[in-house]
Structures are given as C-alpha cells and as structure tokens.
Amino acid sequence: MTSPLKNVSIVLVDTRTPANIGAVARSMMNMGLSRLVLVRPRDPGGDEARRLAAGASQILDSAEIHSSLQEAVAREGLVFGTSRHPGRKRKNIRTPRDMAAQTLPFLSRNRAAVVFGNEVNGLEIEDLMLCHEIISIPSSEEFPSLNLAHAVMIVAYELFTASRVNGAAPDSELAPHRDLELFYGHLQETLQAIEFLGHDRPERIMFAIRQIFGRARLEARDLSILRGILTSILRKTR
Amino acid sequence: MTSPLKNVSIVLVDTRTPANIGAVARSMMNMGLSRLVLVRPRDPGGDEARRLAAGASQILDSAEIHSSLQEAVAREGLVFGTSRHPGRKRKNIRTPRDMAAQTLPFLSRNRAAVVFGNEVNGLEIEDLMLCHEIISIPSSEEFPSLNLAHAVMIVAYELFTASRVNGAAPDSELAPHRDLELFYGHLQETLQAIEFLGHDRPERIMFAIRQIFGRARLEARDLSILRGILTSILRKTR
Numbered sequence: 203m204t205s206p207l208k209n210v211s212i213v214l215v216d217t218r219t220p221a222n223i224g225a226v227a228r229s230m231m232n233m234g235l236s237r238l239v240l241v242r243p244r245d246p247g248g249d250e251a252r253r254l255a256a257g258a259s260q261i262l263d264s265a266e267i268h269s270s271l272q273e274a275v276a277r278e279g280l281v282f283g284t285s286r287h288p289g290r291k292r293k294n295i296r297t298p299r300d301m302a303a304q305t306l307p308f309l310s311r312n313r314a315a316v317v318f319g320n321e322v323n324g325l326e327i328e329d330l331m332l333c334h335e336i337i338s339i340p341s342s343e344e345f346p347s348l349n350l351a352h353a354v355m356i357v358a359y360e361l362f363t364a365s366r367v368n369g370a371a372p373d374s375e376l377a378p379h380r381d382l383e384l385f386y387g388h389l390q391e392t393l394q395a396i397e398f399l400g401h402d403r404p405e406r407i408m409f410a411i412r413q414i415f416g417r418a419r420l421e422a423r424d425l426s427i428l429r430g431i432l433t434s435i436l437r438k439t440r
Numbered sequence: 441m442t443s444p445l446k447n448v449s450i451v452l453v454d455t456r457t458p459a460n461i462g463a464v465a466r467s468m469m470n471m472g473l474s475r476l477v478l479v480r481p482r483d484p485g486g487d488e489a490r491r492l493a494a495g496a497s498q499i500l501d502s503a504e505i506h507s508s509l510q511e512a513v514a515r516e517g518l519v520f521g522t523s524r525h526p527g528r529k530r531k532n533i534r535t536p537r538d539m540a541a542q543t544l545p546f547l548s549r550n551r552a553a554v555v556f557g558n559e560v561n562g563l564e565i566e567d568l569m570l571c572h573e574i575i576s577i578p579s580s581e582e583f584p585s586l587n588l589a590h591a592v593m594i595v596a597y598e599l600f601t602a603s604r605v606n607g608a609a610p611d612s613e614l615a616p617h618r619d620l621e622l623f624y625g626h627l628q629e630t631l632q633a634i635e636f637l638g639h640d641r642p643e644r645i646m647f648a649i650r651q652i653f654g655r656a657r658l659e660a661r662d663l664s665i666l667r668g669i670l671t672s673i674l675r676k677t678r
Contacts, residue, residue: 229590234580257583299601324476340601342472345495352467355590356597363537364579398672410665418656427648434636 206309207365211237212354213274214327216320224254224262225351231258231357234365238265239274239315254351261287271317271329272383279312279376280305280419283333284357286324286347296337298357302364309417312376316357321350331409332379334416377420385425386412392432395439441639444547445603449475450592451512454558455565458483462492463589469496471596472603476503477512477553480525505598509555509567517550518543521571522591524562524584534575540602554595559588615658623663624650630670633677 212230217223223246225437227238238261240246246267252259268274275281282301288355305314317333330336339348339356348356390408393399399407418424450468455461461484464477476499478484484505490497506512513519520539543552555571557563568574575613577594586594615623628646631637637645656662 225587225590228587231583232579232586232590234582252575256587258587306451339597340604341470342600344472345469347494348470349466349494349589351465351587352463352470352590352593357595359577359594362580366578393669396669396672396676398669407665410662414653414656414662414666416657418652420652423653424648427645431634431636432632433630434631435673435677438634 203373205234205365206306207234208236209309209313210235210361211239211275211278211313212358213239213241213271213315214243214350214354215241215271215317215325216242217246217350218321219350220248220251222321222350224251224256224258225250227255227258227261227265229351229358231261233362235354235358235361238262240265240267240422241271241274242269243267271332275315275317275332276380277313277380278315278379280308280335281333281377281379281385282313282314282316283325283330283336284316284318284353285338286331286353287335293367296335298337298339298360299364301335301337302357302360305361306364308374308376311374318350318354320383325436327405327409331381331412332404334382335413374421375421376426377422378381381422381425382415382420385415385420385429388429388432392435395436443472443603444544445472445599446474447547447551448473448543448599449477449513449551449553450596451477451479451509451553451555452481452588452592453479453509453555453563453587455481455484456559457588458486458489459492460559460588462489462494462497462579464592465489465493465496465499467589467593468596471593471600473596473599475503476500478505479509479512480507481505484529499533509570513553513555513570515578516552516620518546518552518558518573519571520552520554521563521568521574522554522556522595523568523574523576524528524586524591534573535582536577536598537602539573539575540598543599544602556588556592580609595634613659615660615663619663620653620658623653626667626670630673633674633675 212235214223223243230238230315247262254261268299317325319329341348341368390404394401417434450473452461452464452621461481468476479660484503485500489500493500557567577591579586628642
C-alpha cells in the first residue's frame with residue numbers, strides 16, 4: 203500500500219534563501235513527504251540547498267518548478283495556505299493539527315497542497331485567494347515569526363503523525379483546483395451582473411466568499427449544481 | 441500569571457554547529473520558551489549563531505553554560521532525553537506529544553528539561569542514563585535523522601500547544617442553526633424565483649445544496665454575505 207502522504211505537495215512561493223529550500227527537503231523526507239513544488243525559486247539546486255538537504259537531495263532533484271501558484275496547484279484537490287499573522291478579525295483559521303486530521307481521509311483519492319510564502323512577507327493576498335483554507339501555526343504572540351523550514355517541519359510532522367493514527371477509508375473525490383477557479387470566475391461575473399459586486403476592487407468580498415466555498419470540499423457534482431444556479435441567474439438578469 | 445513554559449529548559453549537549461544553536465533559540469522564542477542551557481557548546485555567541493537566531497538573540501545572551509550534563513540538570517525536576525533511534529527493543533519510549541501533555545500539569549511547581557545530543561550521534565548512553573525518561577520524535581523509517589533545530593522545534597511546539605489547550609480560547613463562532621434555516625429558506629425562494637428550482641419537489645436538490653453549505657462551517661458574517669447576494673438576485677429578478 204502506498205502512503206497517503208505521497209499525495210501531499212509542499213509548495214514554496216518566492217523562496218529567497220536556497221538553504222531554506224534544502225532544509226525543507228530534509229524535513230519533508232524525515233516526515234515521509236516527497237513532492238516539493240517551487241514557484242519562482244532562487245537557486246534550488248545550488249550547493250547551499252544541497253548542503254542543508256543532507257540526505258534528501260533526491261527531493262530537490264525531483265522538485266517541480268512553476269512560474270505561478272495558480273499553475274502549480276491546478277491539479278490539486280485541497281489547497282491550504284499558511285499565514286503567519288492570522289489577525290484578530292479573520293475567523294476559521296485552522297491549526298496544522300486540525301488540518302492534518304481532516305485531510306488524511308481525503309488523501310487516498312485526492313491530492314492536497316500546503317503553500318508557504320517567502321521568508322519575509324509570507325503569502326500575498328493574491329496567493330491566499332487561491333487557497334481553500336488558511337492555516338496558521340500556533341506561536342508566541344511576542345515572537346511569532348517562524349523560520350520557513352521550521353514551519354514546514356511542523357506541518358509535515360502533523361501530517362505524518364496523523365497518517366500513523368488514521369487507517370482512513372477512501373472518501374470523496376474533490377474537484378480539481380482549475381475547475382474551482384472556473385467556478386469562481388463564473389460566480390464573480392454573476393455577482394457583478396446582479397450588482398452585488400462592483401467592477402472595481404471585488405477582491406475583499408471575493409476572498410470571503412472563496413473561504414466559504416473553500417471549506418465546503420466541493421466535488422465535481424457540487425460544482426455542476428452551483429454553476430447551474432449561476433447560469434439560471436444570468437439568464438434571468440439579461 | 442507567568443507561563444508554565446518559563447519552567448522548561450532546553451539543554452543542548454556538545455552542539456557542533458553554532459548556526460544550530462541560533463536556530464534553536466529562534467524556535468524556542470517562537471514557542472514561548474526562554475531557558476537555554478548549553479553543555480560544552482562551540483561558539484554560542486558568534487556571528488553565525490546570532491544570524492540564525494534572528495530576533496531571539498536575547499535567549500543566546502542569557503543561556504547558561506555548563507561543562508557536564510549532570511551539572512546542567514542538577515536543579516531540574518523532570519529530565520527528558522531525546523533519542524533519534526529508539527530501536528525495536530527499547531520500551532516505554534514516549535512521543536513529544538505525550539511528554540508535553542503529561543508534563544504541563546507539573547510545571548506550575550516544578551522545572552523540566554529536555555536534553556538533545558549533538559548533530560551526528562545524538563546523546564551518548566551516559567547522558568541518557570541521567571534522564572528520567574526518553575522521548576523520540578516520530579519520523580520516517582527510511583530517513584529518520586532530523587536537523588537538531590527541527591527536533592527542538594517539534595518538542596517546543598508540542599509544549600506550547602499543550603500549554604494552550606487548558607486555557608484555549610474558542611476559535612470560530614458558528615452561526616446558530618435557526619439562522620442557517622432562515623438562510624436556506626431565503627435560498628430556496630431565490631432558486632425558485634430564478635427558475636433553477638421548480639415549486640414541487642425541491643427537496644432533492646435542496647438536500648445536495650445544504651450538504652455543500654453544511655460543510656462550510658458558516659459564521660454569522662458568512663451568512664450576511666450570502667443573504668446579501670440572495671437579496672441582490674431577488675431585486676434583479678422581480
């Protein structure tokens with residue numbers, strides 16, 4: 203039996219320090235993960251990355267490289283974004299432990315990705331928009347900024363720990379990310395047609411709406427119902 | 441109230457790489473730990489350690505330095521040794537999660553230390569002898585050797601997480617059931633107005649739609665966005 207962890211991708215966006223990419227590869231291999239995806243990385247196969255990868259350079263060698271996050275996660279079923287500063291107002295931010303427990307049962311038939319931003323700023327809002335849910339690692343309020351590889355290690359460790367607890371049964375088959383993006387495009391068009399959204403700056407509301415549907419674990423069948431509703435609305439309003 | 445975590449020491453024995461000491465300091469401070477104890481360290485206050493400590497160099501500055509582990513743990517109440525290679529024969533080896541859960545209640549009146557060996561060999565048997573219990577971080581059998589700072593991070597993270605469980609704040613506040621039912625009523629009315637749903641037998645589709653939103657763990661704020669959308673649709677179609 204292959205490990206459900208083979209279906210997990212760790213996605214690093216705009217990583218600046220090659221040593222961090224290497225340290226991430228090592229922590230992934232320690233925790234039974236193997237799929238590393240890099241979006242616009244800096245020197246991922248260089249000496250510094252290899253030195254920190256220790257015995258895990260095979261993960262660097264097989265890393266996928268993409269020029270955008272949207273392209274990188276197009277085939278993923280579940281996409282989690284990590285945020286260092288959850289803020290007081292944002293709700294429904296999950297811990298890595300909760301994420302791991304709820305994700306494991308999906309992994310027999312679906313792929314999942316956890317996305318990490320760069321060392322200084324974390325993920326930009328445009329990248330968080332592409333994520334179904336946001337997770338945040340519990341940390342001291344006085345000094346919350348984790349090293350990138352440490353953050354990946356905690357997420358990988360929670361997934362590994364959950365994989366040993368669960369003898370999980372196969373569950374549902376999630377809609378791939380690109381189909382979800384087509385739905386969000388259709389939804390935004392509809393919300394503008396009914397004048398719920400204006401044409402400038404729809405991002406903030408769309409972000410909140412994406413979070414709602416992101417949590418809903420949409421399958422192909424759900425998307426066809428929802429898109430059927432949007433089509434009916436557009437037909438009525440034109 | 442002072443945090444029980446103030447009574448936890450992280451003890452590093454024979455650490456060879458100053459960068460690791462710095463990275464350990466950072467991970468400790470991220471997780472609310474402050475007491476670092478070094479046994480025969482190499483250059484703990486040097487540039488490399490400081491660079492990796494990022495904003496946590498105060499932990500390096502206040503680190504205790506000892507020439508033997510026995511001296512270093514003399515005043516501790518509970519002493520845990522970490523082992524990378526638990527082996528099949530050793531029994532009673534605990535996980536960091538289990539250690540954290542069982543240690544927290546002691547910390548209001550006792551001190552506890554977690555001891556880590558050097559980067560290559562871990563703790564020697566003479567050092568493990570000084571420990572009350574041995575803990576081992578779960579990891580892949582194929583590649584079990586963790587970076588020292590990553591190992592400390594996992595232990596610190598488990599202690600921090602355990603410290604929050606007792607007084608943990610509620611996370612999100614879900615919308616009460618009656619508000620959800622009002623939303624579904626509003627939604628059904630809207631779906632009939634746009635002729636997505638007929639007036640007889642809407643139950644089957646409504647059931648599928650309820651399942652979608654049911655998984656989304658809706659809060660009051662989410663409901664107000666969704667009902668705002670429904671209101672806009674009805675205004676447009678009447």
